[in-house]
Amino acid sequence: MKVIQLQDDFGINHLQLAEKPKPSASTGEVLVKLEAVSLNYVDLLVVKGLLNPNLSLPYIPVADGAGVVEQVGEGVTAFQVGDSVVTTFIPDWFDGKPTAHATDYITRQGLGVVSGQLAEYKCFTTNQLIHSPTNLSALEASTLPIATAWNALQYANLQAGETVLLHGTGGVSIFALQFAKAQGAKVIITSSSNDKLKRAQQLGADFSIDYKTTSDWEAVVRQVTDGNGADVVVETVGGKNFQRSLNAVRIGGHISVVGLLDGFEARIDILSLLHQQVTIRGMEVGSKADFEAMNRAIVARHIHPAIDAKFTLEQARAAFEYLEQSQHFGKIVITF
Numbered sequence: 486m487k488v489i490q491l492q493d494d495f496g497i498n499h500l501q502l503a504e505k506p507k508p509s510a511s512t513g514e515v516l517v518k519l520e521a522v523s524l525n526y527v528d529l530l531v532v533k534g535l536l537n538p539n540l541s542l543p544y545i546p547v548a549d550g551a552g553v554v555e556q557v558g559e560g561v562t563a564f565q566v567g568d569s570v571v572t573t574f575i576p577d578w579f580d581g582k583p584t585a586h587a588t589d590y591i592t593r594q595g596l597g598v599v600s601g602q603l604a605e606y607k608c609f610t611t612n613q614l615i616h617s618p619t620n621l622s623a624l625e626a627s628t629l630p631i632a633t634a635w636n637a638l639q640y641a642n643l644q645a646g647e648t649v650l651l652h653g654t655g656g657v658s659i660f661a662l663q664f665a666k667a668q669g670a671k672v673i674i675t676s677s678s679n680d681k682l683k684r685a686q687q688l689g690a691d692f693s694i695d696y697k698t699t700s701d702w703e704a705v706v707r708q709v710t711d712g713n714g715a716d717v718v719v720e721t722v723g724g725k726n727f728q729r730s731l732n733a734v735r736i737g738g739h740i741s742v743v744g745l746l747d748g749f750e751a752r753i754d755i756l757s758l759l760h761q762q763v764t765i766r767g768m769e770v771g772s773k774a775d776f777e778a779m780n781r782a783i784v785a786r787h788i789h790p791a792i793d794a795k796f797t798l799e800q801a802r803a804a805f806e807y808l809e810q811s812q813h814f815g816k817i818v819i820t821f
């Protein structure tokens with residue numbers, strides 16, 4: 486079978502096609518014919534060696550994938566041959582509050598310890614898989630595991646008629662746009678590209694702001710929310726953006742901190758945090774129960790992920806370059 490792996494060094498240029506023997510399911514395992522993977526920003530950090538510089542090579546990256554069960558090992562009852570499945574990102578967090586044990590980093594697929602999904606076939610333990618939403622193709626389902634957007638809105642208790650602020654048009658923000666609109670909320674979205682803002686409007690965005698040309702976009706957010714600010718902010722950027730999100734959220738509002746596109750550190754004015762009485766919640770994907778709830782909503786609301794670009798396995802480097810250059814709107818997938 487074909488795999489794409491970081492051969493002997495980090496970097497997109499070191500992603501190489503290789504041949505490996507097709508695996509077979511042992512007791513308690515499920516063999517899946519993977520049909521698609523989707524790329525996340527974290528995959529880029531892995532490939533560049535920025536997330537885990539000590540991972541041992543060769544290594545098969547990419548956290549999220551979907552496919553069809555081809556064989557079930559002895560003792561497996563949760564899955565059957567032919568089932569459409571998608572991978573889980575925090576496989577031991579089943580429900581309830583996160584614990585250190587349930588969210589142990591070493592269990593994450595594609596982040597440097599457990600291998601990722603850029604392989605035609607892979608054996609999984611049953612906690613590493615979930616059934617795909619019935620209305621989605623494998624291509625679409627592969628975009629779901631790290632789609633923290635669902636939880637970013639759920640944990641903020643977003644209500645119909647409230648306003649959510651989304652930064653940029655990457656995977657998380659566009660999922661958040663789709664979920665927020667399905668819940669009857671208003672969406673303010675920012676982007677560096679007018680073309681992407683138009684696409685966001687087509688998906689239902691109510692207000693759009695070019696963050697490159699609008700120096701005080703916080704003021705615009707206040708203006709379009711009757712001076713109040715957004716009820717919920719999905720903070721995908723971090724860094725200097727974090728304080729700006731605090732300036733743009735309403736008193737008593739909620740910031741779901743999801744990402745760090747502008748860096749791992751942020752300085753904030755504590756006084757503005759006190760004055761705004763904001764709830765700040767860090768997010769890490771979610772539990773299996775959260776994933777299932779999101780999937781039920783996807784089926785019930787007929788939501789289809791916004792897939793911007795498709796690449797083949799042989800074009801894996803080009804897919805990562807596309808991600809690195811932030812050319813995408815929504816998700817990038819690689820099909821097998």
Ligand SMILES: NC(=O)c1ccc[n+]([C@@H]2O[C@H](COP(=O)([O-])OP(=O)(O)OC[C@H]3O[C@@H](n4cnc5c(N)ncnc54)[C@H](OP(=O)(O)O)[C@@H]3O)[C@@H](O)[C@H]2O)c1
Nearest residue numbers: 633652653654655656657676677744745746768769770811
């Ligand atoms: N905590 C979690 O569970 C979790 C889950 C998923 C992702 N994440 C993190 O969340 C972040 C976003 O993930 P993603 O998958 O959506 O990434 P992505 O698809 O790579 O998003 C890239 C887009 O973000 C926008 N952006 C970049 N810098 C910006 C800025 N200064 N202001 C506003 N927008 C900016 C750009 O949009 P435009 O091109 O429109 O300008 C860019 O195209 C990443 O840091 C990722 O690691 C965390």
